[in-house]
Amino acid sequence: xxxxxxxxxxxxxxxxxxxxxFFLTKDLLTRMDVADYLAVRFLIxxxxxxxxxxxxxxxxxxxxxxxxxxxxxxxxxxxxxQTEGLRHTSxxxxxxxTGMYVVFTPLLAAVxxxxxxxxxxxxxxxxxxxxxxxxxxxxxxxxxxxILTLASAGLYALHxxxxxxxxxxxxxxxxxxxQMVVITAVCAIGAIPGGFSLPSGGGDWVRVIYMALVxxxxxxxxxxxxxxxxxxxxxxxxxxxxxxxxxVFAVLFGADQVTARLLIGGALVVSxxxxxxxxxRRKIEAEVQHLGQ
Numbered sequence: 390x391x392x393x394x395x396x397x398x399x400x401x402x403x404x405x406x407x408x409x410x411f412f413l414t415k416d417l418l419t420r421m422d423v424a425d426y427l428a429v430r431f432l433i434x435x436x437x438x439x440x441x442x443x444x445x446x447x448x449x450x451x452x453x454x455x456x457x458x459x460x461x462x463x464x465x466x467x468x469x470x471q472t473e474g475l476r477h478t479s480x481x482x483x484x485x486x487t488g489m490y491v492v493f494t495p496l497l498a499a500v501x502x503x504x505x506x507x508x509x510x511x512x513x514x515x516x517x518x519x520x521x522x523x524x525x526x527x528x529x530x531x532x533x534x535x536i537l538t539l540a541s542a543g544l545y546a547l548h549x550x551x552x553x554x555x556x557x558x559x560x561x562x563x564x565x566x567x568q569m570v571v572i573t574a575v576c577a578i579g580a581i582p583g584g585f586s587l588p589s590g591g592g593d594w595v596r597v598i599y600m601a602l603v604x605x606x607x608x609x610x611x612x613x614x615x616x617x618x619x620x621x622x623x624x625x626x627x628x629x630x631x632x633x634x635x636x637v638f639a640v641l642f643g644a645d646q647v648t649a650r651l652l653i654g655g656a657l658v659v660s661x662x663x664x665x666x667x668x669x670r671r672k673i674e675a676e677v678q679h680l681g682q
Contacts, residue, residue: 396615400627406604408634411480412643424579434605435569445563456555461571471541477534484635486538493546494625513661520657553621561614
């Protein structure tokens with residue numbers, strides 16, 4: 390099995406881990422502030438990564454450190470915006486709207502790299518937009534939760550593009566550790582205005598630790614390593630199962646119900662995601678080459 394295929398399978402595992410966090414986070418947010426929860430979660434993840442290999446960050450070049458800070462700030466803001474959005478919508482809808490990063494990734498990559506966007510990409514955008522409307526429209530307007538989550542999807546797309554361009558097998562761990570430290574700092578700054586609180590019980594601590602270590606530290610290491618072997622578009626497509634996992638977990642273990650809107654809207658969004666990858670396109674369209682030092 391070649392490394393690219395292993396990388397795709399690894400990203401599917403990451404998608405499952407991320408998908409499992411939506412209903413857990415939705416429940417935690419009834420007892421914790423968004424920024425407080427994220428600061429605690431990513432602090433645990435950052436400490437874990439540093440303890441595993443303390444010299445990892447110091448071994449990064451100055452250029453990689455700058456890139457790691459930029460990636461961490463982008464991801465940290467995306468987390469704050471997405472998690473605040475989750476307070477105002479269901480876990481299932483949040484999962485599918487977050488999955489729009491799969492459509493945004495090739496579109497933003499095309500804009501950044503000044504590549505022409507093909508008609509299939511526009512068809513995918515149309516499908517995704519219709520799906521988003523079915524999932525999220527309240528009358529003639531989007532709800533606050535869906536708007537915030539859609540904004541976070543754009544930030545995640547930028548993170549995927551940057552990670553695809555800058556990560557290599559040799560800097561993957563150090564880049565992951567530095568990102569986690571920066572993400573923690575961003576979330577801690579967000580927590581300052583309202584004061585700071587910790588999880589209230591043992592069950593909440595178990596959930597936060599799981600999301601910190603499995604869906605946080607381990608997932609970011611795997612994602613960073615995998616993206617060193619894949620283009621951003623292919624990586625984003627490999628993670629299209631995240632909203633599907635999020636919906637399944639939310640229905641099985643959370644309070645979400647299976648509705649016609651969820652099934653139809655979700656199917657349209659997922660169809661758009663796969664169309665971006667499966668439709669014919671120029672070889673270089675929506676791809677970012679890995680950049681050297």
